[in-house]
Amino acid sequence: MAAGKRLLLGDDQPSIGEALIKAMDMSPADVVFEVRESDIRGRGGAGFPTGIKWNLAGAASGDHKMVICNADEGEPGTFKDRVLIEKMAWKLLEGMTIAGYAIGSSHGIIYLRAEYPYLVPILEKARQDLISQGLLGDDIQGRGFSFNIEIRSGAGAYVCGEETSLIESLEGKRGEPRNKPPFPVNSGYLARPTVVNNVETFAAVPHILLGGAEWYQGLGRDDCSGTKLFSISGDVENPGVYELPMGAALRELLELSGAKDIAAVQVGGASGSTVTPDELDKPMSFSALPPGGSVVVFNSSRDMLDVLENFMEFFVHESCGQCTPCREGNRRLLDIIRSIRAGEIASRDDLKPFFLLADVMKAGSKCGLGQTSPNCFVDIITKFIAFPGDKEGA
């Protein structure tokens, strides 16, 4: 169904352990080098170059380095990691093990979204299978490298998808972001050098190792490398998870999924960007439309102010409450959305303080939640909402 090569969810899968064994034939530095050359960037949404992260963690001083998989898939409209774990859990575990080998870690943790309890047995079975095949655990394949993986469940907070909040949560504390620096690669879980990557990022690693950096890079479009999973939902005929070249045009995905009468598309979840039908040819790339995992389609019957209020309610609920701009700012944005709905805002000019507020939240919040939650406000108000005082054609 998808154009281009499907890797992560394709029919043609490498045999289990093949990539790990190949990695162990290489030096850890060469594995990091390969991942770095592949140009893969984090598939959770922020898009930090994975190879650089591994390199920093590998070079960091400190014992008991950690590999953590962020499976706290919480962005509204995202369900790609869930599908990936259901179908290919082994690949995630193998990717983590390769990461462990590359950075010099013998311990991994999967932080699984609280709402995915049914994935625990699936992950557990995959883990046991790998252990029984000598591909996980102590002294893997008699090569002197040991790596163990623990599966832990989150407690239902969206903010714990932010890596430092996730680490706090794993440490048994309140899920709240930390100040950076220090970054987790230097001081993460229990102050150990820690790599945190998304499920999809780890799952791509075996393919990179087997196919090579150059090959993987060539799979992407625009300035991107590799393939990407997209969860598409909303007003489409065939919602689901699609795999496309990273950097593919949004229109391509919409056509595949049978979207019709498109009025607005939200790319990258509630904290992503909301685009008009004029913008569908933009590539889903980090520089144009950062994709995260979610694409939600709204047709012309949808009230976009309704949509905005719904998203803002979500952020007001999910802010951890620690820093001022996010704790107070989201509430004030929700208040003003409700004022708009009540017809109390005559003109766009009346909203100036709230666009300023959005700017301050983006620039001054402690973590990605508050830095991105105003995106939907700015996009939807600017592009989709008309005011009585607007000049004609606005």
Add this chain to the structure above:
Amino acid sequence: MPNISVTINGITTSVREGVTVLEACELAGVEIPTLCYHPDLSLAGNCRMCLVEVEGWRTLAIACVTPVTPNMVIHTHSKKVRKARRTVLKLLLANHNVNCPECERNRNCELQELSEKHNITTNEYQTTPKPVSVEEVSPGVMRDNSRCIMCTRCVRTCEELQSVAVIKPVGRSAEIKISTFMDRGLDGVACAQCGQCINRCPTGALFETSEVRQIWEALEDPEKFVVVQTAPAVRVGIAEALGLPTGRSTGQMVASIRGLGFDRVLDTDFSADLTIIEEGHELIGRLGQALQAGDPNVHLPMITSCSPGWIKFIEHKYPHLLSNLSTCKSPQQMFGALVKTYLAEKEGIDPANIISVSIMPCTAKKYEKERPEMNASGYKDVDYVLTTRELASMIEEAGIDFEHIAEEKFDRWMGHSTGAGVIFGATGGVMEAALRTAYEVVTGHEIPFEGLNVTPVRGIEGIKEAAITMPDRMADGFEFLAGVTLKVAVAHGLSNAERLMKKVSAGEADYHFIEIMACPGGCLGGGGQPIPTSPEIRRKRAEAIYAEDAALHFRKSHANPEIQLLYAEYLEKPLGHKSHELLHTTYTPRKD
């Protein structure tokens, strides 16, 4: 760390690598507004007041947390920064209970001060203020979350400085608040009532349980004979609370208190000296039992019991060590027990008509006076406790010109101070006072420190240790101590106390005597002292305390002529029958 070059507002300067942007700006003379930052605490970085612009950064940086890097270019009041700071401030004010005149912290509030400095006159984000909610009523400390700005300074104080950790953020986002386990309130958890959280709250969310009204009523009642005692640390704090520089102001304090209408103005230093006599003999007694009689069941180290926050802490957390505590009441409660017995007799007043007030640098003293065992006189030994801050508010209300008032002296019978009593107000002071007396009792000679200054137990270090070897020739009856090296330790702040107690519990400490004060710096840093507090402010108060000690004629507790009279006329001897009745107490193991 080498020096690096950074540019702040266009001026390039050299700073040590590793300092924060806030520190670098401070060195460069550039003021950055802060709220969640406090020099005593870890860095939270949550208020976002100290945002600055760093060239090349995608977002603004927070100055308090961000370390400087080589050639960093920082702008502290660019348009972007100014807008962000004003917005943050407006967001904090938007639902804040801004009924400032009703607030304990009016005119001494960091949020109010920043609002003024930033000229916040209108607020586009104004919304319904949080409702007034004085949820946590406890004898010493109260909280009103309508004034809370979620800076978490109280949380960090409770956890980091005090190892008490009974207040935490609860809930999230709009519903977040600082609360106790299951909203039990401070009275329902292991709160030490130390009030350190109050001293570090930037607004009026935390404050002492006030008794000012009751005291005005007592003063205005002609039937009542109102007696007041003043703790050592109050005299080096009260000036600050009235907007004057830190310093000794005992004479002005006495005159001002008398001016308020108290019938007798007396000195807790007197009962501090009394504590030394009783506690010193108790220690010598325990040492005798252990060293002379070879009794293995003697509870050593003996630990001081002057600090009620400390007592509550040990009752909750180390109940198995309660027998190590001295049985001596705190100076406040010794004083209270004597006011309605000894002083009543001396003055010829019916104790039923006496109102016993104490002025303390402390909120835990408010809790202590409510303990059920504190009625040895047959009445409530101490009726009301005022903090240094509350005293200042009464002096202001009465229009007394503290700065220029002619100095006066304490009244007699229980008003004579020695230097030993005064230094109770600083960490190490009880230890030093005890050593000055105990050494002389057992050897017949003054303690061999220049000017009687036992310097090893002074200073701001969290845990201090000292060892004093006794001479070969002892006074009669104390030969068992000849050549013995007495080991002592001093801790201030409950986190340091906890470190020591862990050692004691594990049998890893061979001290004979330990002094513990709940508050950082000792009583001079108490929860009832003027706000703000910082290591520098506490250092100045300690200087004033030791200057007061050095200036006094009598420096040793046993030399206090009023103490000598008290024993001659009333108590007979240390640890005697009357002492046990009035001056000693028991402790209660507590669950959370």
